[in-house]
Amino acid sequence: MTVEFGSSGDDGRSNAAEARLADVVEVLERLYPLRFAEEWDHPGLIVGELDNAVNTIAFAVDPTMAVVSDAIEAGADLLVCHHPLFFRSVHEVSGRGVHGHIVAELYRAHCALWVGHTNADVAYRGVGQAAGDALGLLDQTPLVPKGEYEGHAIGLGRVGCLPQPLSLERFAHVVRDVLPATAYGVQLAGDLGAEIRRVAVLPGSGDSNFGDAVASGADVYVTSDLRHHPARMHLNRRAGKPICATVSVPDHLSFARH
Numbered sequence: 001m002t003v004e005f006g007s008s009g010d011d012g013r014s015n016a017a018e019a020r021l022a023d024v025v026e027v028l029e030r031l032y033p034l035r036f037a038e039e040w041d042h043p044g045l046i047v048g049e050l051d052n053a054v055n056t057i058a059f060a061v062d063p064t065m066a067v068v069s070d071a072i073e074a075g076a077d078l079l080v081c082h083h084p085l086f087f088r089s090v091h092e093v094s095g096r097g098v099h100g101h102i103v104a105e106l107y108r109a110h111c112a113l114w115v116g117h118t119n120a121d122v123a124y125r126g127v128g129q130a131a132g133d134a135l136g137l138l139d140q141t142p143l144v145p146k147g148e149y150e151g152h153a154i155g156l157g158r159v160g161c162l163p164q165p166l167s168l169e170r171f172a173h174v175v176r177d178v179l180p181a182t183a184y185g186v187q188l189a190g191d192l193g194a195e196i197r198r199v200a201v202l203p204g205s206g207d208s209n210f211g212d213a214v215a216s217g218a219d220v221y222v223t224s225d226l227r228h229h230p231a232r233m234h235l236n237r238r239a240g241k242p243i244c245a246t247v248s249v250p251d252h253l254s255f256a257r258h
Helices: 022-031 065-073 098-108 116-124 127-134 167-179 207-215 228-237
Strands: 044-047 055-058 076-080 113-116 137-142 142-147 152-155 160-165 187-191 195-205 220-224 242-245 254-257
Touching: 022 044, 022 076, 022 113, 044 098, 055 065, 065 076, 065 098, 098 127, 116 127, 127 137, 127 160, 127 195, 160 167, 160 207, 167 187, 167 195, 167 220, 207 220, 207 228
Parallel strands: 055 076, 076 113, 195 220, 220 242
Antiparallel strands: 044 113, 055 254, 137 160, 142 152, 160 195, 187 242
């Protein structure tokens, strides 16, 4: 997608003030405050000089070497990712390791990296709400409430109702159609003919929140990265309610240009 600021003058040049990385980071961290992040998580600006200009922004799930290379090739000044580059403490970013190589490539190309992880999961109009909106859920509330921010309820995931009941099989087609295509598609556990009215959705690894999905009264729980044993225990213990639908995570890039 393309985002334009300001208008062009008689000479064809843009009259818009040039955005700096500091300005963009300020907007991102107002939308997705870093204090919302889980204690173990460390989102925010990972690479970049705050005074650098930002004209093109790339968006992706993971800052892999392939994604970084694509962003640089496309001329991005900033790469915004959901998953962190560093999950654990790092003591060196030399060229001996892939993380050091990624950092070096970003700096060489003057491409910054900002990460919004669990802070973006929790935020109003964050990852959870985006998933709920994509599925067309009505009367949404957080699956795991975390409080309020600027008058809006915030928390992990979303729970809401479909505009009209669907069979699990038909609902799986809805999930498939609204999310980016992945190699593994949508995987289900449950009766394909079961009626689905109330939906719980938690983007990302959701098998630690089966209890929250059960408590929400959902007929189906849409999440990702399910481990075999927790999923099997849930299905055995709850006679399969809510039904599970798991979706693998894409790493596609999208772009915004100034």
